[in-house]
Amino acid sequence: MNPQTKTTEGITVRIASYYEPGSSRPHNQYFAFSYVVEIENNSPFEVQLMTRYWLIKDANQDRKEVRGAGVIGKQPIIKPGEMHHYSSWSPLATPIGKMTGYYSMKRLMDGSSFKVYIPEFQLVADFLNN
Secondary structure: OOOEEEEEOOEEEEEEEEEOHHHOEHHHOEEEEEEEEEEEEOOOOOEEEEEEEEEEEEOOOOEEEEEEEOEOOEOOEEOOOOEEEEEEEEEEOOOEEEEEEEEEEEEOOOOOEEEEEEEEEEEEOHHHHO
């Protein structure tokens, strides 16, 4: 899938999502999706990812909000010109949905905080595209 991209204050977030048929149970309304995230620091400042916020919607318009410290148990420091990669996953009750959100970042130079917006991306089971 083509990655979705959004840049906020010099921080670029790229996300690609994938349907995981081996972990899904369609007859039980359980559809598993993975996503790969790349966060690139094109700002002149060293930043630290402090928290995350996700809004996840399925085709039934059920909404799930996820908040927490860092990503996958880390609060990475990203220097200018560097990237941080990670992957995660989300289950849905329908074969199609979408996710969006933001990361709260801190500039290490002065401790100022700002939000980096995550581009909205689709979660679509492969069998829907055939």
